[in-house]
Amino acid sequence: METKVLKPTKKNVKYCAKLIKDGEVVGMPTETVYGLAANAFDEKAVNKIFEAKMRPADNPLIVHIADISMLKELTTSIPDIALAVCEKFWPGPVTIVLPKSDKIPLVTSGGLDTVGIRLPSNNVARELIKECGFPLAAPSANLSGSPSPTTAEHVYDDLNGRIPAILDDGSCSVGVESTVISFENDIIRLLRPGKISVDDLKTVASNVIIDRGVLEVISNDAKVKSPGMKYKHYSPKADVTLVSGSVEFFEKYVSERNSENTYALIFDNDNISDDIKSIRYGGNSIQQAERIFSVLREIDKIGAEKVYARCPSKEGVGLAVYNRMLRAAGFKVVKEGD
Ligand code: AMP
Ligand code: MG
Numbered sequence: 620m621e622t623k624v625l626k627p628t629k630k631n632v633k634y635c636a637k638l639i640k641d642g643e644v645v646g647m648p649t650e651t652v653y654g655l656a657a658n659a660f661d662e663k664a665v666n667k668i669f670e671a672k673m674r675p676a677d678n679p680l681i682v683h684i685a686d687i688s689m690l691k692e693l694t695t696s697i698p699d700i701a702l703a704v705c706e707k708f709w710p711g712p713v714t715i716v717l718p719k720s721d722k723i724p725l726v727t728s729g730g731l732d733t734v735g736i737r738l739p740s741n742n743v744a745r746e747l748i749k750e751c752g753f754p755l756a757a758p759s760a761n762l763s764g765s766p767s768p769t770t771a772e773h774v775y776d777d778l779n780g781r782i783p784a785i786l787d788d789g790s791c792s793v794g795v796e797s798t799v800i801s802f803e804n805d806i807i808r809l810l811r812p813g814k815i816s817v818d819d820l821k822t823v824a825s826n827v828i829i830d831r832g833v834l835e836v837i838s839n840d841a842k843v844k845s846p847g848m849k850y851k852h853y854s855p856k857a858d859v860t861l862v863s864g865s866v867e868f869f870e871k872y873v874s875e876r877n878s879e880n881t882y883a884l885i886f887d888n889d890n891i892s893d894d895i896k897s898i899r900y901g902g903n904s905i906q907q908a909e910r911i912f913s914v915l916r917e918i919d920k921i922g923a924e925k926v927y928a929r930c931p932s933k934e935g936v937g938l939a940v941y942n943r944m945l946r947a948a949g950f951k952v953v954k955e956g957d
Contacts, residue, residue: 645747646771680758681797689754695720701802711814765777812833859947876927884918886899
């Protein structure tokens with residue numbers, strides 16, 4: 620099958636909606652990362668997502684809606700705190716996990732009795748959902764395990780020949796996947812960090828608990844609250860190590876291990892020796908979120924074997940960058956002073 624990369628004109632959005640209505644899957648832009656979209660209610664179509672991505676069947680998909688009125692039929696109960704989150708942060712990069720209704724097939728929810736739901740702010744995504752007239756299940760549009768796609772080209776590189784079309788709306792503005800949360804009375808549990816930060820969530824909840832899967836290794840057999848967090852994820856082929864501490868410590872640590880195919884991932888304002896080949900991945904957490912996945916793909920393209928990365932801040936959206944880097948590094952972290 621030939622994969623068409625299409626500008627998001629009205630005509631092309633209609634064309635892609637038709638493909639989806641016919642049971643196909645399509646690459647869809649969102650503000651977080653590109654998604655691979657199919658009819659969330661259609662078991663057969665959703666199965667095609669898992670096939671195209673080679674995704675493990677117990678990893679649930681996020682269901683995308685175009686309007687808050689679409690929320691009701693997807694869940695059996697919407698607590699007040701969930702509504703408060705939707706009112707404050709939707710449309711936007713936060714996914715709420717609620718008990719699923721019978722309309723959501725188990726393939727969509729990865730066998731769980733809950734469903735993750737999000738109202739994206741990207742206009743093309745919302746137009747596509749509206750044109751379809753039903754919610755779209757869409758995980759990230761990458762091959763399972765590889766870095767998430769933040770451009771249509773990334774989607775094409777991974778899925779060319781496996782899907783009929785990609786709507787190309789340029790680079791994703793946020794760059795990391797949505798914040799995923801669940802609710803326990805008036806407490807929010809953070810299952811996956813994203814642009815909507817712990818501090819943002821604290822404005823609507825009495826407390827925010829960070830699930831242990833966010834910062835710890837979860838074994839592949841473990842039963843976890845957010846299944847996506849247990850897989851080795853976002854992994855470039857290169858061997859990545861996170862180096863935490865000052866830039867001086869970083870420079871010394873990498874210099875002692877430098878070789879032909881060694882690269883450093885550093886911040887925009889870092890100054891390190893020209894003897895170390897380096898790639899910059901942003902000056903602040905917002906820029907790092909925007910660039911992290913492109914940079915992880917780039918290091919594979921240039922054939923890097925060893926990569927040492929400056930450790931991102933854990934504040935705000937930095938926690939999301941740290942969480943993704945930690946997985947790209949297979950949890951290998953070196954700390955100054957250890
Ligand atoms: P992706 O769209 O590829 O980033 O994958 C969606 C991720 O959202 C999953 O891997 C889970 O971590 C999370 N998620 C989706 N639905 C649920 C759910 N019902 N319960 C917990 N986590 C979920
Ligand atoms: Mg993903």
